[in-house]
Every structure is written in C-alpha cells, then in structure tokens.
Amino acid sequence: xxxxxxxxxxxxxxxxxxxxxxxxxxxxxxxxxxxxxxxxxxxxxxxxxxxxxxxxxxxxxxxxxxxxxxxxxxxxxxxxxxxxxxxxxxxxxxxxxxxxxxxxxxxxxxxxxxxxxxxxxxxxxxxxxxxxxxxxxxxxxxxxxxxxxxxxxxxxxxxxxxxxxxxxxxxxxxxxxxxxxxxxxxxxxxxxxxxxxxxxxxxxxxxxxxxxxxxxxxxxxxxxxxxxxxxxxxxxxxxxxxxxxxxxxxxxxxxxxxxxxxxxxxxxxxxxxxxxxxxxxxxxxxx
Amino acid sequence: xxxxxxxxxxxxxxxxxxxxxxxxxxxxxxxxxxxxxxxxxxxxxxxxxxxxxxxxxxxxxxxxxxxxxxxxxxxxxxxxxxxxxxxxxxxxxxxxxxxxxxxxxxxxxxxxxxxxxxxxxxxxxxxxxxxxxxxxxxxxxxxxxxxxxxxxxxxxxxxxxxxxxxxxxxxxxxxxxxxxxxxxxxxxxxxxxxxxxxxxxxxxxxxxxxxxxxxxxxxxxxxxxxxxxxxxxxxxxxxxxxxxxxxxxxxxxxxxxxxxxxxxxxxxxxxxxxxxxxxxxxxxxxxxxxxxxxxxxxxxxxxxxxxxxxxxxxxxxxxxxxxxxxxxxxxxxxxxxxxxxxxxxxxxxxxxxxxxxxxxxxxxxxxxxxxxxxxxxxxxxxxxxxxxxxxxxxxxxxxxxxxxxxxxxxxxxxxxxxxxxxxxxxxxxxxxxxxxxxxxxxxxxxxxxxxxxxxxxxxxxxxxxxxxxxxxxxxx
Numbered sequence: 001x002x003x004x005x006x007x008x009x010x011x012x013x014x015x016x017x018x019x020x021x022x023x024x025x026x027x028x029x030x031x032x033x034x035x036x037x038x039x040x041x042x043x044x045x046x047x048x049x050x051x052x053x054x055x056x057x058x059x060x061x062x063x064x065x066x067x068x069x070x071x072x073x074x075x076x077x078x079x080x081x082x083x084x085x086x087x088x089x090x091x092x093x094x095x096x097x098x099x100x101x102x103x104x105x106x107x108x109x110x111x112x113x114x115x116x117x118x119x120x121x122x123x124x125x126x127x128x129x130x131x132x133x134x135x136x137x138x139x140x141x142x143x144x145x146x147x148x149x150x151x152x153x154x155x156x157x158x159x160x161x162x163x164x165x166x167x168x169x170x171x172x173x174x175x176x177x178x179x180x181x182x183x184x185x186x187x188x189x190x191x192x193x194x195x196x197x198x199x200x201x202x203x204x205x206x207x208x209x210x211x212x213x214x215x216x217x218x219x220x221x222x223x224x225x226x227x228x229x230x231x232x233x234x235x236x237x238x239x240x241x242x243x244x245x246x247x248x249x250x251x252x253x254x255x256x257x258x259x260x261x262x263x264x265x266x267x268x269x270x271x272x273x274x275x276x277x278x279x280x281x282x283x284x285x286x287x
Numbered sequence: 288x289x290x291x292x293x294x295x296x297x298x299x300x301x302x303x304x305x306x307x308x309x310x311x312x313x314x315x316x317x318x319x320x321x322x323x324x325x326x327x328x329x330x331x332x333x334x335x336x337x338x339x340x341x342x343x344x345x346x347x348x349x350x351x352x353x354x355x356x357x358x359x360x361x362x363x364x365x366x367x368x369x370x371x372x373x374x375x376x377x378x379x380x381x382x383x384x385x386x387x388x389x390x391x392x393x394x395x396x397x398x399x400x401x402x403x404x405x406x407x408x409x410x411x412x413x414x415x416x417x418x419x420x421x422x423x424x425x426x427x428x429x430x431x432x433x434x435x436x437x438x439x440x441x442x443x444x445x446x447x448x449x450x451x452x453x454x455x456x457x458x459x460x461x462x463x464x465x466x467x468x469x470x471x472x473x474x475x476x477x478x479x480x481x482x483x484x485x486x487x488x489x490x491x492x493x494x495x496x497x498x499x500x501x502x503x504x505x506x507x508x509x510x511x512x513x514x515x516x517x518x519x520x521x522x523x524x525x526x527x528x529x530x531x532x533x534x535x536x537x538x539x540x541x542x543x544x545x546x547x548x549x550x551x552x553x554x555x556x557x558x559x560x561x562x563x564x565x566x567x568x569x570x571x572x573x574x575x576x577x578x579x580x581x582x583x584x585x586x587x588x589x590x591x592x593x594x595x596x597x598x599x600x601x602x603x604x605x606x607x608x609x610x611x612x613x614x615x616x617x618x619x620x621x622x623x624x625x626x627x628x629x630x631x632x633x634x635x636x637x638x639x640x641x642x643x644x645x646x647x648x649x650x651x652x653x654x655x656x657x658x659x660x661x662x663x664x665x666x667x668x669x670x671x672x673x674x675x676x677x678x679x680x681x682x683x684x685x686x687x688x689x690x691x692x693x694x695x696x697x698x699x700x701x702x703x704x705x706x707x708x709x710x711x712x713x714x715x716x717x718x719x720x721x722x723x724x725x726x727x728x729x730x731x732x733x734x735x736x737x738x739x740x741x742x743x744x745x746x747x748x749x750x751x752x753x754x755x756x757x758x759x760x761x762x763x
Contacts, residue, residue, distance in 0.1 A: 028295055028296055028297050028298040029296060029297050029298075030297065030298065030299075030300060030498060030502055031297045031298060031299045031300070032300065032495075032498065033297070033502065034297050101702055126657075126658075127657060128655070128657030128658050130657065130658035130661065137661065139658070139661045139669075139671075140661050140662060140663050140664065140669075141663050141664050142663075142664040197666075234664065237664035237665065237666075238662055238663070238664060238665065238666035238726070239662060239663075239664050282701060282702065282719075284661065284669065284671060284701065284719075284721055
C-alpha cells in the first residue's frame with residue numbers, strides 16, 4: 001500500500017547500523033535512480049567517443065566529432081579579426097591628425113594601441129609608460145622629438161638613431177670630456193643648473209654661460225630650450241632623462257649620452273603603428 | 288545483517304492516484320496555485336515605460352546588457368547586493384515559516400507541488416477520479432486507453448511547453464522573442480532552455496511527482512532541523528482516533544471505539560501516498576488535504592472535526608490527558624519566530640533604505656598607480672585617475688568633475704578642454720581625469736594628500752562625491 005519509504009522495520013529490515021538506539025532502515029532505492037546511473041555511464045562512454053578523452057602515447061584520442069579547444073580559440077580569434085577588419089582598415093588609411101575622437105577607429109586604435117604598447121614598448125618605457133633613467137617618460141609634456149600625432153607616428157615608424165632605417169631620427173652629442181677642461185665643464189654644469197632653476201654656484205655659473213654659448217647653444221638653443229628637430233633636450237625644464245643632479249649632468253657633459261629605439265615600421269602592421277600612436281598621444285602629454 | 292527476508296535493492300515506483308477532495312485547505316491551495324501560476328506566466332508581458340532608450344518590459348533580466356529591471360527599479364551589476372539581500376530575506380522567510388508551520392512551503396507554494404497539482408487536475412479531467420484512474424491503469428491497451436493517455440500527455444506537454452516558454456521571456460523582450468520563437472529566428476539558447484524546462488516540467492509534474500520531493504530535493508531534510516515541538520504540522524490525533532475500526536451502530540456502541548473508522552479517506556487523497564496516521568514522516572509535504580478529507584468524514588458520521596489537524600507536538604501530553612490544546616497563536620508567537628521575523632524585517636528595511644539612498648548617479652574612482660605621479664616640464668606634479676561615470680537615465684547626461692576645497696589642484700579631463708563630459712544613456716563611461724598640483728604647492732610635495740572629487744549631473748543637479756588620494760613628490 002505504502003509507496004514512500006517504509007517506516008516499519010518489520011517490512012524492510014534494518015542495515016544493522018545503530019547510533020544511540022536509532023536504527024537505519026534498509027529501504028530499497030527507487031528503480032529510476034538505477035536507470036539514471038546506467039544513463040550517466042552510457043553518456044560517459046559516448047562522451048569519450050565523441051570528444052577528445054583517452055590519453056595515448058602521443059596526445060589523446062581526438063574523438064569522432066573532431067573537437068579541439070585550440071581550433072576553437074583560433075576560430076574565435078579569426079572571427080574577431082574578421083569583425084575588426086573594417087575598422088582596422090579605416091585606421092590604417094586614416095590621417096591621425098584629422099581623425100575624430102568619436103570615430104570607432106579612434107577607440108579601436110587606443111584600445112589596440114595599449115596592447116601593442118604592452119607587447120613591444122613596455123620593455124623599455126615601462127608598462128605604465130613612465131619610462132626609466134635613459135628611457136623617456138611618455139606621460140609628461142616634454143618630448144625630445146615632438147609630441148604631435150604626426151611626430152609620434154614618425155618616431156614609432158622610423159625609430160631613433162637606428163642604422164637600419166635611413167629616415168630614422170639621428171643626432172649625437174659630442175663627449176665634451178675630450179674637448180673642455182674640467183673647470184669649464186664644472187662651470188657649464190652650474191650654468192645648466194641655473195637655467196633649470198635648481199640650486200647652483202653663482203660664482204662659476206656666469207663663466208659657464210660663455211662656455212655654453214660657444215659649445216652647447218648650437219643644438220640646445222641660446223636659452224637652453226632645446227630643439228625637437230635634432231632631438232636636443234630642453235635644459236630649462238624639470239625633466240631630466242638621465243638625472244638633473246650635478247654628478248649626472250657632469251657625466252652627461254663629459255661622456256655624452258643618447259638612446260636608441262627600433263624602427264617599428266619594419267615590424268608592425270600599418271594599423272598597429274597608428275594604433276600605438278593614438279594610444280601614446282592620449283596618455284596625458286600629447287600635443 | 289537484518290533478519291528481514293531478502294529483497295531487491297531497488298524498487299519500482301508504485302503509482303499514486305490521489306482522490307479528489309474538497310474543503311477549505313483545497314480551496315486555499317487552488318487560490319495559491321492560480322496566483323503563483325498567474326504571476327509566473329503573466330509577469331514577462333507587463334510593460335513599464337522607462338524612456339526611449341531603455342526596455343519597456345516591467346521585469347527583465349538583461350544578461351547581455353548586464354541590467355536587471357524590476358518595474359521602477361534598475362539594478363546594475365555593482366548593485367548585485369540587492370539580489371543577495373533578497374536571497375537572504377528569502378532564506379530567513381523560509382526559516383520563519385518552517386519553524387512556525389513546518390513544511391508549509393512544500394505543501395502550498397513549491398513549484399513542484401503547484402505544477403503537480405495542475406497536472407493532477409488535468410489527469411482527473413481526462414481520465415476521471417481515483418477509481419477510474421486505477422481501473423484505466425490496470426486495463427489493457429485498447430483504443431480508449433490510448434486516446435485518453437494521448438490526450439492527457441498532450442495537455443501535459445502543452446502546459447510544460449508554456450512553462451518552459453514563459454521562462455525565457457524573462458530574459459528578453461517578450462513580444463519580440465515570442466515572434467522570433469514562432470518564426471524560428473530566436474537564438475539557439477532560447478530553444479534549448481525551452482526544451483530542457485519543458486522536459487523537466489513534463490517529467491517532474493507528470494511522472495516523478497513525489498519522487499522529486501522524497502529522493503531529489505534536499506530541502507525536506509534541511510527543514511527538519513528547523514522544526515521543534517511548537518511547530519504546527521499536519522498530524523493525526525491517535526489518542527482520539529484509536530482504536531480504529533468500522534463505525535458501529537449506536538445500539539451496540541463499544542466505549543473502547545475511537546473516532547477513526549479506517550475509511551482510508553486520508554490515505555486516498557494523499558499526493559505522496561503515505562498514511563498520516565503513522566505519525567510524522569519524511570515524505571509528508573503537509574499539503575493538508577488529509578485534513579479536508581477527514582473533516583468531511585467526521586461531519587458525515589457526526590463526530591467533531593480535527594481528527595487530523597495542524598498540531599504541535601508540545602500539545603500532545605495535554606491532549607492525551609484530556610485538556611484542550613493551546614491556541615495556535617501561542618505556538619506561532621515564540622522567541623524563535625519573533626527573532627526570525629525581526630531579522631527578516633530588519634533586512635527588508637535595510638534594503639528599502641539602501642534603495643532610497645541609492646545615488647541617482649554613481650561613480651567610482653581608481654587612481655592610476657603606475658606611475659603614482661608624473662612630473663611635468665614646469666615642475667608641477669600630475670596624478671591620473673580612472674573615473675567610471677554611470678548614467679542610469681534613459682537620456683544622455685553631461686557630468687562635471689571637480690575637486691572639493693581649495694587645494695590649488697587643477698582638474699582636466701582627457702580628450703576635452705572642459706571639466707565636463709557627456710555620458711550616453713544607460714552607459715558607464717571610463718574617463719581619465721588628471722589632477723595637477725603646481726610646483727612647490729603643498730600637495731605636490733606631500734607624500735599623500737586626501738582629495739575628494741565632486742561629480743555633478745548638470746541636467747538634474749544631482750551631486751555625488753568620491754574620495755581618493757593625491758601622491759606628491761617628496762623632496763629628496
């Protein structure tokens with residue numbers, strides 16, 4: 001009569017287990033539960049036939065459906081690439097200086113440029129683009145070779161002091177340790193400190209002005225504001241690529257220092273160059 | 288091992304044919320059934336105007352757009368704590384009802400019970416009541432049986448299809464999706480969801496029924512831990528009913544005879560196929576239909592109602608001693624239920640409060656830490672912040688970003704010369720904001736300065752603030 005688990009041990013007996021006088025009745029399991037177990041076994045066997053499953057000596061069984069996670073990822077990437085093909089082409093053909101910030105190509109460029117930057121540029125310029133000693137900070141408003149979209153794109157494409165690209169930016173500061181005597185170098189260092197508003201020795205900085213005018217002004221300018229055409233740094237501002245201390249400036253004057261940068265035009269696609277240019281320009285220092 | 292005779296480890300389900308019953312509990316259950324099913328089927332079709340750029344469906348879970356709409360309330364992903372709060376309230380509500388009324392959820396409101404009831408109704412309309420169903424089940428497969436079974440299964444399948452179909456309407460615009468489904472233009476996930484829910488409804492409501500409650504559902508076993516001696520559950524007054532036996536005529540009435548005439552009415556109406564006279568048992572969902580059935584019999588034989596009734600175990604000794612049970616409210620009102628009610632109410636009040644103080648606009652500020660600051664050519668110090676501006680309105684809104692106080696700090700927004708930016712309707716805009724301290728100013732030379740952004744919705748004048756930190760360059 002009763003269809004649910006029996007509450008009478010006379011009918012089903014017990015398992016013999018007892019806890020504090022409470023006995024475990026030996027009710028049978030429902031038959032459908034057994035079927036469910038068999039069904040999961042059949043499903044499991046079928047699954048290993050249909051999908052990659054059994055490990056073999058080399059690789060695993062491939063399964064009759066031919067499913068592969070790698071192929072799926074490749075297909076996903078191809079799908080995204082196809083979806084982006086149009087906007088990437090627009091970006092590759094775009095004139096960046098007239099590209100509207102509302103244009104989808106602009107957003108695609110900034111987002112994609114961030115990825116390009118992390119992959120190819122962050123090794124020197126840092127993942128946050130803040131640079132390091134000898135590697136320019138790309139966030140600030142001081143640019144050695146220009147901070148307009150056009151100038152940044154040119155620098156990315158052709159690199160700096162790169163002998164494999166004839167259009168690369170090129171300039172070289174002489175090592176004045178071989179030209180000037182130590183006292184003159186000390187004087188010009190004090191003068192540079194004075195130009196940038198730092199503590200300096202007024203007694204010798206005045207004589208440094210003459211040495212500066214004779215040796216340095218040709219590239220760094222009469223007032224020390226530098227020259228982006230020749231990549232000559234601005235000496236009057238608060239930004240020092242190799243440090244603004246007396247020791248650091250002295251070393252630079254004596255030995256000369258300059259960095260090099262790859263010409264990415266040889267290695268990146270057109271849309272990647274434009275993308276990383278857009279990304280760099282909107283980091284806070286773009287002109 | 289036991290001395291019981293060897294038996295199979297498995298047993299087939301024995302079919303249950305619950306008999307039609309009438310009474311106050313059955314009526315109440317019909318109303319609950321009608322109410323809950325109506326809510327389930329109709330809700331997705333209710334409309335609610337939110338403006339031109341937002342969906343007009345009153346209740347919508349927009350998974351792709353990451354929005355949850357409930358009439359005038361719109362929940363964004365970062366406000367998911369409202370949903371968590373509702374779940375906590377649902378849990379506390381279950382604790383409350385279970386400690387007061389036992390498995391009242393199972394017996395009245397659980398979808399498994401409601402849909403099984405609906406399927407039983409169809410079964411009775413097609414095949415007749417209990418006796419006719421038993422007869423049909425035992426008869427050979429003739430034309431009549433095939434016709435009746437096919438009719439019943441078709442009707443069940445239709446109900447199941449509507450059930451599975453209604454579910455997907457909560458996740459997309461119902462009228463559009465309905466047309467898409469009919470024209471085979473809906474996304475595959477809609478069809479697979481409908482197929483799965485149709486199958487589970489059909490199988491659980493038509494064939495599994497009490498097996499789901501007894502073997503599949505964890506809730507009955509958890510609930511037992513929440514009941515105590517004062518919990519009102521469906522029970523049999525065996526001290527009044529026993530010894531049971533056939534009703535004898537008045538002239539040879541024996542004083543030892545109890546009120547139970549062993550008519551099996553309580554067993555015949557039971558949807559889980561138990562005998563409530565055996566006492567509380569795990570399979571009982573406290574649907575109270577046996578109370579209706581027994582009360583009906585008691586009236587007919589002229590005995591008081593309530594041989595089977597909502598009882599508290601605590602009353603049993605008193606009742607056996609011939610005293611009246613304590614009134615229901617004294618069982619229900621006890622510290623445990625009051626604590627549950629207080630907790631439930633407190634959570635509800637907290638959620639309502641949170642809903643009302645929820646800002647109309649919403650911002651989060653994350654300072655960019657790589658690098659912490661940038662030195663500009665004039666020696667000033669600049670910090671950058673990623674500010675997420677959320678526009679919860681159905682139209683585009685201009686937002687203005689400012690810094691509180693007079694800290695000599697200058698704010699500028701990337702990509703615009705102004706201090707304001709337009710956020711499109713129902714969107715989050717990620718805006719980089721620069722804050723610059725002039726050379727030598729206090730924030731420029733301090734390690735860290737607390738700052739507060741004020742963001743104003745220029746269309747409505749609503750203002751919110753968000754606190755952050757400005758990192759300066761400490762002198763070497």
